[in-house]
């Protein structure tokens with residue numbers, strides 16, 4: 001066979017392989033996830049569930065802990081590893097004829113670990129955009145189905161029906177893996193959980209920059225100013241000028257449209273979208289759902305009355 005004929009047959013085989021993997025009628029997983037993003041039929045149950053979650057979790061320290069504010073990042077991604085890890089290990093033990101007692105223990109530990117994972121996930125989900133919530137709802141249903149199957153598996157194993165328990169475990173793991181894919185789509189494609197604040201260190205040069213004249217800033221009213229590519233929230237008091245990056249770290253809300261409040265003795269800004277609260281002096285998160293510190297700037301006033309700023313290290 002000539003080289004070109006061999007190449008043609010390899011490309012034909014690749015095309016056939018591609019068609020075998022994704023035949024026309026089976027959508028690729030990412031296409032399915034994108035369809036879920038646009039599935040308006042989910043909006044009614046989302047409104048009902050989201051309202052219930054918001055009522056059950058009013059703003060405060062408990063809700064902040066569920067969002068992961070004390071840890072500086074969302075708690076949910078770390079906690080979901082526990083049930084998934086336990087359940088995967090249990091199925092592997094079943095497949096390779098490991099100890100039934102160990103499998104049972106892992107299935108039970110996974111079921112218990114779903115409680116904190118679900119609580120943190122629901123708290124985060126209730127403060128997302130609607131397209132993210134649609135994907136999140138299907139993710140939640142898949143993980144709920146997985147949890148139910150593993151509960152059934154545990155009961156079957158305890159009743160001595162080991163074969164049935166193993167089948168339920170495999171089905172549960174398949175569901176959990178589908179749900180985990182949607183969780184990945186939510187976090188990595190739709191940016192849930194990542195910081196949406198501007199990457200100040202990449203967008204601004206080091207050193208001091210002129211912003212505007214002090215005279216042009218109103219007293220005690222947050223305003224937006226631009227420094228190159230950066231949008232900034234600027235708030236002037238009688239003796240200071242506070243500057244934070246304007247795009248909220250949670251999902252990019254406009255902080256200059258937020259309310260100025262006093263929390264724990266410090267002046268803070270509350271995001272108009274989901275209520276994240278940041279200390280004006282250094283961008284520290286006082287209340288979630290944001291978990292990442294808001295980029296902040298040191299300021300000074302030059303001799304000719306210009307407000308100058310530089311990113312706070």
Ligand code: FES
Pocket residue numbers: 127248249250251252253271272273274275276289290
């Ligand atoms: S965008 Fe959600 S709290 Fe700011």
